[in-house]
Amino acid sequence: MRFVDEYRDPELARALAAQIASLAEPGRHYKIMEVCGGHTHAIYRFGVHDFLPETIELVHGPGCPVCVIPMGRVDDAVAIAEQHDDVILTCFGDMMRVPGSTGSFLDANARGADIRMVYSPLDALRIARENPEKQVIFYAIGFETTAPSTALTLVRAKGEGITNFSVFCNHVTIIPAIKAILDSPDLRLDAFIGPGHVSTVIGCRPYEFVPAQHGKPVVCAGFEPLDVLESIAWIMRQFAEGRTEVENQYARIVPWDGNPQALRVMADVFELRPHFEWRGLGFISHSALKLSSRYAEYDTELRYPVPGVRVADPKSCQCGEVLKGVLKPWECKVFGTACTPETPIGTCMVSSEGACAAYYNYGRYAKKRMHVEV
């Protein structure tokens, strides 16, 4: 693959590790949040932790759109799929296991619903084209990386006059989530590794309020392990030089101004919801998208009676505090007892890349540097 091998070189990693260590002020502790699930994955997949001094702690952010979907939105879709025999509900594979209060999509399939995984919303549209007697719903999730794909699919559906297709829209936007975390009074974060591919679409300007209003650096980073290390080095250099600004480590992909054409299509197809509930973070204003009036005929929520199920996050769940870096996963009251990777309660345990699931699986060994030459 292009862009891969040159960003996985262990020699360069060691050089960056030395640079990071030399920039760290003795006695100072740094908490850096990687906002995006893709970065969390790279950190675990490649063992990026091993190249950081113990005083740099990485906090996993809310950037996994699957994990932030509240149970009620899963229940609503399950209800539509189970109550209408002609409905084919389609979604990305990562959505299948996410628990609702009446089970996951996988469970609903086992009870007889027709829920299929697709690789792209365009595939869902193709299923609609192939099955004119069925109603095909695409359960849309994701941040600004995925929202353009949904928007484009709707433009094509409308252009082709396909009527047996609709979108159950759960797209969320990254900036309000970062704001919600920054606005918390007990925040303990020092800097952010900014999303990579989300920024391809929205650009780097939307993060400028973070250094300007909150005095914290943001470095938009690529997804290879060297990208993550380099972005941490850039953050450490900002601290060392007394700067706080937005920097673009992923400039080979991310234009500073994003993709205006994608933003235009999104603005045509979507509009902001007044508020949307996030698992673990509660209601956040203007943090999610719904279909605009121009695409109202494709809005699943207008086409079907939606139960509008609200399942409150369990009181005992402290995901919000974990996300903000206030609590460590093991300090949560239900961690490892009521809340486990097999029976997750909160967002941080749902994905194996969530902060709590990662700690549950690896916590015992995270502290030990294991010697693994074989």
Place this chain on the structure above:
Amino acid sequence: MPKQFTEHEVIERIEDMRRRRPRFIDEHITMSHGAGGKASRQLVEGLIVPALENPTLAALGDAAVLALDGARLAFTTDSFVVQPITFPGGSIGELAVNGTANDLAMVGARPAWLSAALILEEGLDAQVLAAEVGAMGAAARRAGVAIVAGDTKVVQRGKADMLYITTTGVGAVPSGVAVAPELVRPGDKVLVSGTIGDHGVAIMLARGELDIDADVSSDTQPLWPLAEAMLEACGESLHCMRDATRGGVATVLNEIALATRLGVVIDEQRLPLRPEVVGAGEILGIDPLYVANEGKLVAFVAPEHADAALDALRSHPAGADAAIIGEVRDEPEGRVLGRTTFGGHRMIDMLVGDPLPRIC
């Protein structure tokens, strides 16, 4: 106020829970229960094994080893529901023979006899059936086994998907041969017999819905020649073998780590991988370590004979790409640790989800 535990207490509690026998608490069977990962383990160890309670089954080997009139027999069974039924490199008939014969080979038995039960969907094209039975015959000859008993059933259209095959196999374990997880020792080297992930990726691409085209073939092939070569080359030093089917090499390593309460440490740089499989994995977000193989084994060999075992594998065409990928340690207990290609390390856990249903 609930009592606040220390970090150490919390970790101890998790480790205790991990050691307990898995429980089966689901209300329905979902596709995850067939994927070979954690949910499969919960189904088998939490529901099936307790109901059929006996020590031979509870050992959960690839095949049962049974004493009969002084001889030791290996006995196993496997069902095949792969979709599509033909794919680059093989078909369901060939899989059904190799899969069961390989399970016998993994306990050190020379596969001898198979039975085959066919479940056919009403309307199945007779030529398709003839081709698959022909494939079974050819695969049996290649594997040196005879299909000596069988059964056929037909179900209504829509009640099965074309063709399902169950094969049951018997083989003889030569005297003096003993391979089993409990013989694995710290220091043992871990070998794989060739490139990993080929079968699962080939099936995924053959389904065609990804509009992705790449040249990857299933690796379905008999493993007994490789097992026999290693037994000859290193005798008792060959401690354990597993064929890395559903759940891939990562699942086999986890099974051995859990069964032995030892740690398995691998160097991912040493994994034999086809570039096409790596590429497909990158785009799909799938790790080839978890992808099924149908003609690859993982072997645990005492260190002084590891090179001999490697030479034995490589002397056979089916083992040409064999490699030593890691070793067994005292720590981390019951876990698999990988040194990543980047030079860091990661825990390689059991699979939770369902990367690819109906691949065998």
Place this chain on the structure above:
Amino acid sequence: MSGASPLLPLAGPAPPPSLGTPVDACSIDDGCITCGDVAVALRVVEADAYDARCRDETGREEVVATDLVGPVAAGDLLLVHAKVALEKLTA
């Protein structure tokens, strides 16, 4: 390869259907396309106004919607997420 027929009719109606039967394109355990914010770089082999047949260096092919990046030509490199090109890369 059976089933994988990425060669679209490059003019005329939308891509030919190929059923989206269950394949877990993105597994929670190993990072997933949406929640991992995954995108890949692919080279254009052939293009019409809205779609491009793209290939990566290992020979894998995929048809990609190019509406969001404007006209593309054979040889262009695209950043692709869920079969939609998000950016034309200069490399």
